Amino acid sequence: MEHSLPNLEAVLLVGGLGTRLRPLTLDSPKHLLPTAGVPFLAHQLAQARSFGVRRIVFATSYKASMFEPVFGDGSALGLELVYMEEESPLGTGGAIRNAADALTCADDAPVLILNGDILSGHDVGAQVREHVSRQAAVTLHLTEVDDPTRFGCVPTDSTGRVTAFLEKTPNPVTNRINAGCYVFTRSVIDTIPAGEVVSVERQTFPGLIESGALVLGYADQAYWLDVGTPAAFVRGSADLVLGRLSSPALPGPVGESLLLPGADVSAEAKVDGGTTVAAGAVVEAGATVTGSVLLEGSVVASGATVVDSVVGKGARVRSGASVRDAVVGDRSVIGAGNELQAGIRIWPDVTLSDCSVRWSSDI
Numbered sequence: 001m002e003h004s005l006p007n008l009e010a011v012l013l014v015g016g017l018g019t020r021l022r023p024l025t026l027d028s029p030k031h032l033l034p035t036a037g038v039p040f041l042a043h044q045l046a047q048a049r050s051f052g053v054r055r056i057v058f059a060t061s062y063k064a065s066m067f068e069p070v071f072g073d074g075s076a077l078g079l080e081l082v083y084m085e086e087e088s089p090l091g092t093g094g095a096i097r098n099a100a101d102a103l104t105c106a107d108d109a110p111v112l113i114l115n116g117d118i119l120s121g122h123d124v125g126a127q128v129r130e131h132v133s134r135q136a137a138v139t140l141h142l143t144e145v146d147d148p149t150r151f152g153c154v155p156t157d158s159t160g161r162v163t164a165f166l167e168k169t170p171n172p173v174t175n176r177i178n179a180g181c182y183v184f185t186r187s188v189i190d191t192i193p194a195g196e197v198v199s200v201e202r203q204t205f206p207g208l209i210e211s212g213a214l215v216l217g218y219a220d221q222a223y224w225l226d227v228g229t230p231a232a233f234v235r236g237s238a239d240l241v242l243g244r245l246s247s248p249a250l251p252g253p254v255g256e257s258l259l260l261p262g263a264d265v266s267a268e269a270k271v272d273g274g275t276t277v278a279a280g281a282v283v284e285a286g287a288t289v290t291g292s293v294l295l296e297g298s299v300v301a302s303g304a305t306v307v308d309s310v311v312g313k314g315a316r317v318r319s320g321a322s323v324r325d326a327v328v329g330d331r332s333v334i335g336a337g338n339e340l341q342a343g344i345r346i347w348p349d350v351t352l353s354d355c356s357v358r359w360s361s362d363i
Contacts, residue, residue, distance in 0.1 A: 008128065009109070010053045011099045012044065014116035015061030015086060020228050023329045023347045024310060029063045031116040032070060033233065034295060036240035037251040037258050037276055039070055040227065043240065044114060045077055046249035051124040053112060055080040059099035061089050093198030100189045107187040115180035119236045121223035121245050124181070130160075130218055131183040137213040138188060138205065141181040143224040151177040152201065156217040165206050176219055180226070188213075230327050231343065234308055238274025238291045269300075273307075281311075295330070309340075312348065 018030030025033070032039045048056060056079055058067055064085040074081030084099045096113055103111060110128050122141055131139035140162065142154055153172040155163050166173065178201065188208070192198055208215050223245045227236040239245050243254030252258050256272040257265075262279030265271055269283040273291030277283060281294040286302040294300065298311040303319040312330035317323055320336040328334055329348035337355035340346065344357075 007055075007105070008051075008053050008112055009103055009105050010048055010056045010112035010114055011059055011096055011103075012041070012056050012114045012116055013059050013092060013095055014041065014067065015059055015064075015089060015095050016117065017062045018117075018228075021230060021233060023345060024230065024233070024312070024327060026348065027330075029066060030228070030233075032066060034276070034278060034293065035227070035233070035237045036247070037260050037278075038249050041067075041071070041116060042077075042249040043119065043247040044116065045071070045074075045079060046247060047120075048112070048114065048124070049078055050248060051128075053079070055082070055104070057081075057099045057102045058083045059086070059095040060084065061086040061095070089197070090195070091197045091199045093192045093200040093204045094196055096184070096189060096200065097192040097194055097198065100186075103186065103189075105186055107185075107190075109186045111184045111186050111189060113182040113184060117226060117228050118180045119223070119225045119227060119239070119245055120179065120181060122179070122181070122218075122220050123222070127181070127218040128183050130216065131185075134160075134214065134216055135185075136183075136216045137185055137208050139183040139216040139218055140205075141179040142176040142217045142219040143179040144175050144219070144221055145177055146175070148172040148175040148177055154178050154217060156219070160216050160218070162205070162209060162215040162217045164209065165201060176217065179224055230310060230345070231308070231325060234291065234293055234310060237276055237293050241274035241276060298328075318354075 014031045018025030021030050031041045068083050082102045084102050086098055110131050153166050153174050154176055155174045225236050227233045240247050241258045258276045260279050263277040263281050265283040266285040268285035270288045275289050275292050277294045278296045280297040282299045284302040287300045287304050289306045291308045292306050293310045295313045297314040299316045300306050301319040304317045305322045307324040309323045309326045311328045314331040315328045317334045318336045321334045321338045324341040326340040327345040329346050331349050332346050333351040335352050335354040338352050338357045339359040
């Protein structure tokens with residue numbers, strides 16, 4: 001995909017604590033969690049490059065020192081990466097303003113803003129071109145959802161101009177919501193107060209609309225997913241493996257499973273649904289793993305079942321255990337006969353004796 005503005009710069013917001021993803025984020029930022037075989041951000045970076053982005057400023061805060069050792073200066077990815085850390089969290093607007101000190105583009109240039117926990121298949125190039133052609137202050141990607149009551153909604157007029165930012169309501173006026181990808185005109189970023197906690201959703205965007213500035217909505221129905229919960233994280237990884245969302249960073253062909261080098265999967269095991277099996281992970285004969293993420297050194301024993309779940313590094317699911325819609329923390333052991341489901345999370349280094357957690361009455 002070729003972009004009409006090859007020198008486009010971007011800011012990548014990666015300061016979040018990832019509290020909704022705990023215990024997966026106790027030792028790592030959510031943006032670095034292994035997703036379809038690579039750190040989550042690798043998919044975003046590869047997609048940004050495919051649209052012509054060549055320079056990206058990371059806006060970091062939580063565990064900020066962990067990003068540069070993973071991605072370096074970006075040269076291996078065909079990118080120039082710069083890292084800007086917030087001394088204390090500044091909110092979305094404050095983070096953008098802080099990162100902008102590292103931008104090199106002109107005042108009238110477009111700047112792409114990416115949220116580091118979104119998977120999206122929308123046409124970033126078209127969003128940028130719309131922004132430039134209309135000379136907008138900001139252009140927001142809007143996506144349509146089945147249940148907009150869970151989100152704030154963003155109505156637009158017939159020209160695409162955003163007319164309001166509405167909080168969650170049982171009777172939303174539109175099913176279009178803020179999808180977390182923005183194009184700012186560089187000079188507009190400078191109007192955000194420096195060094196202050198600022199929310200673009202609650203302060204910057206409503207303020208621009210009130211002042212009469214042109215805030216546009218770029219709406220489409222492309223693939224979109226906020227991976228901020230364990231269930232969404234697992235789904236996003238599986239969708240990438242299955243090819244429901246294309247990613248240049250996927251380290252293998254699309255298919256029912258992604259087995260990374262060093263994975264040990266028995267020919268008599270069933271592994272499907274977009275499952276990723278990391279290096280050193282073992283799936284024994286007679287085990288069933290569907291739509292899940294098995295991290296390094298984990299073991300799913302013969303007769304065990306893992307569905308739509310994450311099994312952490314070095315964790316073990318014993319024979320006869322059932323893990324569905326669950327997170328098993330690093331190095332934990334799930335004994336035989338346990339039934340984990342309904343979003344349950346097992347913290348690291350926990351051992352569940354046989355039949356400790358049951359959802360059915362039989363043993």
